[in-house]
Amino acid sequence: MDIHEIKVLLAVHVGNEKLVLKNAGGKKLAGSNDYFVVTDDGICHLFDANGTEKDISAITTLSEGIVSKDIKKIVIPSCVTYIRGEAFSDCSSLTSVTIPDSVTYIGVFAFSRCSSLMNVAIPDSVTTIESYVFYKCDRLTSVTMPDSVTCIDNYAFERCTGLMSVAIPDSVTSIGKDAFYGCKDLTSVMIGNGVTTIGWRAFSGCSNLKSLVFKGKTLEEVKTIDNYPFGIQDESVIKCIDEMHAAA
Numbered sequence: 001m002d003i004h005e006i007k008v009l010l011a012v013h014v015g016n017e018k019l020v021l022k023n024a025g026g027k028k029l030a031g032s033n034d035y036f037v038v039t040d041d042g043i044c045h046l047f048d049a050n051g052t053e054k055d056i057s058a059i060t061t062l063s064e065g066i067v068s069k070d071i072k073k074i075v076i077p078s079c080v081t082y083i084r085g086e087a088f089s090d091c092s093s094l095t096s097v098t099i100p101d102s103v104t105y106i107g108v109f110a111f112s113r114c115s116s117l118m119n120v121a122i123p124d125s126v127t128t129i130e131s132y133v134f135y136k137c138d139r140l141t142s143v144t145m146p147d148s149v150t151c152i153d154n155y156a157f158e159r160c161t162g163l164m165s166v167a168i169p170d171s172v173t174s175i176g177k178d179a180f181y182g183c184k185d186l187t188s189v190m191i192g193n194g195v196t197t198i199g200w201r202a203f204s205g206c207s208n209l210k211s212l213v214f215k216g217k218t219l220e221e222v223k224t225i226d227n228y229p230f231g232i233q234d235e236s237v238i239k240c241i242d243e244m245h246a247a248a
Contacts, residue, residue, distance in 0.1 A: 027066055036066050042073035042096065062087045069093075072116075078102045085109050085130075092116060101125045108132050115139060118162075124148045129156045131176070138162055147171045152179050154199060161185055170194045170215070175202050181231070184208060191215065197226050204231025213239045 027036050033049040036059070046056040057079040064086040067074065071091050075098040076083075085107030088094060092115045099106070101123045111117060112135040121144040122129065131153040134140060138161045145152075147169045154176035157163060163183045168175070170192035177199030180186060186206045193216030203209060212232065214222050217240050222228065229235060 027068065029066070030063075038067055038071055038074050040072070042075040042098070044074065044077050064089070067091065072096075074098070076100055076103065081105070083107060083110050086112070089113055099123050106130060106133055109135065112136060119143070122146055122149060127151070129153060131155050132158070134160055136160070145169055145172070150174075150194075152176060154178060155181070158182055165189070168192050168195065173197065175199060177201060177227075178204070181205050187211070189213065193217065195225070198228075198230045200227045201231035202227075206231075209237055211239060212237050213241060215241045218242055 029036055034054065035047045037045045037047060039045065044056055046054040046059065048054055056077055059077065060079055061082045061084060062076065062080055063084045067088065069091050070093050072093050073096045078100045079102065080100070081102050081104055083103060083106045086109045087107065089109050089112045092113065094114045095116045095118060097117065097120060099121065102125065103123055104125045106126060108130045109132045112132050114137050116139055117137050118139050119142045120140065124146045125148065127148055128151045129149060132155045134157050135155060136159045138159065140160045141162050141164055143163070143166065145168065148171065149169060150171055150173055152172060152175045155178045156176065157180050158178050159182040161182065161184050163186050165188045166186065167190045171194055172192055173194050174197040175195060179199065179202045181201055182205040184205065184207050187208050188211040189209070190213050203212065219238065219240050222238060222240060232238065
């Protein structure tokens with residue numbers, strides 16, 4: 001049985017608040033008579049067919065269609081370990097998401113085209129920022145990456161036109177092709193000393209990029225990284241901390 005929208009108006013209570021599951025964006029889970037509901041405060045709830053609230057810890061995976069496309073805020077519960085591809089894609093009203101450290105995987109296109117999402121913090125448990133995860137999140141202005149991340153995959157932040165600055169931690173070894181393609185408001189990027197591979201056009205179309213700073217490398221070393229200059233048209237934006245310190 002596919003995930004589908006609740007067809008009946010089932011009234012339930014969350015604390016002292018009475019709500020109707022369908023109006024609250026409730027979704028019936030695949031292969032189950034349980035309903036997954038996210039209330040306005042972003043808290044997730046699970047109800048059975050009679051409207052009795054259940055222990056949500058049974059939910060370990062968030063899949064496409066489990067939340068309403070009209071969702072505005074979500075605090076992902078700490079029982080969730082896996083966010084499947086496209087789980088939140090096209091949730092154009094989503095402004096805030098809290099991802100717990102229990103989550104180890106965020107799938108391709110998971111938050112693509114979430115056009116109202118403004119900032120996101122990747123949890124310490126995630127090692128790869130998968131392809132297209134934040135594709136066309138055009139109001140995303142900041143992203144926090146932990147030291148657990150080792151790979152930023154192809155197209156991960158493509159066309160995040162509102163992204164202004166990025167700090168890539170030392171743990172990251174590879175940045176995929178087109179990873180930041182078309183991020184036209186991006187002005188500065190700090191790249192950690194662990195990066196050894198940068199894909200084709202990774203920063204192409206970043207028309208306002210003024211500073212692409214490499215830690216722990218000289219300009220000559222930067223030029224040995226794959227596909228130099230990564231779509232950068234003006235070599236003068238590339239800076240190396242070691243050389244900056246030497247000049248000082």
